[in-house]
Amino acid sequence: MKLINTLTYSTLLLSSIAIHAQEKLNPTVQNFVNEIETNSQLEKMSVELLDGIGPRLVGTPQMDQAGDWAIKTLKSWGIDARKEEYGTWKAWERGLTHVDMTYPRLKSIEATQLAWSPATKKAFTADVVAMPLFKTKAEFDAWLPKVKGKIVLITQNQRYGRSDYQYKEFGREELYKKVTETRKAEAEAWANSIKLTGYTNNTLPEVLEQNGAAAVAISNWTGIMGANRIFGAKTKKIPMLDISNEDYGLLYRLAESGTTPKLTVNAESKHNGTAKTFNIVGEIKGKEKPNEYIILSAHFDSWDGAQGATDNGTGTITMLETIRTIKKLYPNNKRTILICLWGSEEQGLNGSRAFVEDHPEIIKNTQAVFNQDNGTGRVVNINGSGFEKSYEYMTRWLAATPNSVRSEIKTDFPGMPSGGGSDHASFIAAGVPAFGLSSLHWGYFNYTWHTNKDTYDKIVFEEIQNNAILTATLTMMADQEKDLVNREKRALPTDKEGKTVEWPEVKSPQRNSENYLK
Structure with missing residues (x-):
């Protein structure tokens, strides 16, 4: 089989080259x-x-x-x-990350320490608390003290863990409609809840840190099963983790149901100046x-x-x-x-x-x-x-x-x-x-x-x-080309407000990380 595959590949390659040659x-x-x-x-x-x-x-x-x-x-x-x-x-150097659920049962959790995240000094075990939906700023303020010593889940739990294309391919039309409409409504409700806190997804982790949280966890799911976006941590002293959609949902449901899960976290990394x-x-x-x-x-x-x-x-x-x-x-x-x-x-x-x-x-x-x-x-x-x-x-x-x-x-x-x-x-x-x-x-x-x-x-x-x-x-x-090509810029169109679009301006680089993400 290996020989046949090699010969087939060689034949295709030579055919490809021959076709290119025929083009002159x-x-x-x-x-x-x-x-x-x-x-x-x-x-x-x-x-x-x-x-x-x-x-x-x-x-x-x-x-x-x-x-x-x-x-x-x-x-x-x-x-x-x-x-x-x-x-x-x-300067930051990633180390090994181990996250394990130790209650109500034993399970290794699929988690990634976010870029530039602070490390744990040693492994620790803590309860998990899930951030709920808030209707007012006062509700958030009343909830905030509960994060002390806890690992806090701060992104939306995804009710449906399958990708949209599967619901569209295999589900009835009414199911696909229900799923897409529910996803949209729940995303809007979560975004509104975050807005009511007075913070953003970028600033909220540091607020939790300042109020004594032991770690912050998110699940930045793309909507494709198994794929999460991994960006940078927004905390300065405690670890910030991204957890797979599947494991995040498990932890969120347990926390929401009153069965408080426990996690043991060991996040190794180094800050090197x-x-x-x-x-x-x-x-x-x-x-x-x-x-x-x-x-x-x-x-x-x-x-x-x-x-x-x-x-x-x-x-x-x-x-x-x-x-x-x-x-x-x-x-x-x-x-x-x-x-x-x-x-x-x-x-x-x-x-x-x-x-x-x-x-x-x-x-x-x-x-x-x-x-x-x-x-x-x-x-x-x-x-x-x-x-x-x-x-x-x-x-x-x-x-x-x-x-x-x-x-x-x-x-x-x-x-x-x-x-x-x-x-x-x-x-x-x-x-x-x-x-x-x-x-x-x-x-x-x-x-x-x-x-x-x-x-x-x-x-x-x-x-x-x-x-x-x-x-x-x-x-x-x-x-x-004999000469440098023409650099004449086109006349740019108007935008929706009727203003002429301007050519992009030259921008200076950020030559250090002092104000990055501030």
Whole structure:
């Protein structure tokens, strides 16, 4: 069976290459296709980065290790690489987390310590209390003293633990309607209750901490079974945990019914002062116009609920595979080609904003930025980012790509400038033609984006190969332009209130974590 599978794969691969050859592609583009489809380094890089090092939360040892790995990898391909520091961040190191229910029965609880959470000095056992719905601020104030010494559940309990699509597929129409309407009503009731307390989901944990809570627990369920979003802790002295929807519901129901569950919590982590923040920059010097640039862009950091595989390991390996292929098969690049792997994108595009602020000479002479940051799917949309003449050059560049790569790509010219979301926005604000290579989502937003399920096995490497071929071809075509492309901005439309939309402003990065989340 193994031999048959190998032969079948080889046959399909050779067939794919033959189809590309029949298109009469530019010889260099054909070489890109052959290299990426027969000698891909994508899986090797992913094992080393995602399995070996893991998630890359800013300020953690893993982020430093990943930076060293990226530099070593780029240099192994003959590409100059460096670490560019731009600030500091709170340094934190995740440890093991054990949460066990010890009453009314024994059960290990699926829980994750949130990023930057305080640790427990030692394991402790405490009762669990569930925050109820409040009708008035006075009710909240009367309840608040009850949290002292307790582990407090502060997010809504989900009555229905199955995903909506299952109710729609298997349930009768009236059941699906009941479930969706009940979900909406209960979410609105919970949101109103939080509002009545006078606090928000971000400020409430610290209030509970100040009133003596032993720990705070949430369940940030995405609506997909098993997937929870993992962000940062909002407490300063006590641990803050995210608990799976299934176990959170168990604890909530027990607490609500009067059978007070007990949990034993041991959350290990270390606060290590501050750590330096940085971008990784790899460089292939231009042979004719070394002071003009093309930038391959992806953010390197991630949240640390899983491995940061599709956000943004996939963008990272796409750009690494692209520059590896360029270095090997396109030796006479006119312009300097940079690969920039950004730090602290998740905290507000800090790495790319710092680069724009610190390198005005590069920004002035950048031909194009190609950015990838939305999962594992093949690229299916490219927006002109609001540049009036983007149609003239981008359609020409896309025409050089293999038909199998471009056939599903929808374009929007001149499009609208992105004001945020990912790192190309930092360049658009500065007037640089920068393009988000937008991927088919493969369930990205509900399943893997910032969740505990963002792992290696969710990567579709065949799709990433497609994107590396696309990006390598676009890079070559942008490089071969005689002059820098036109940067004229489109006339922007009016909003719903009749006001003309303004071009995004250049924003300075947050170069330290002092005021983060305040």
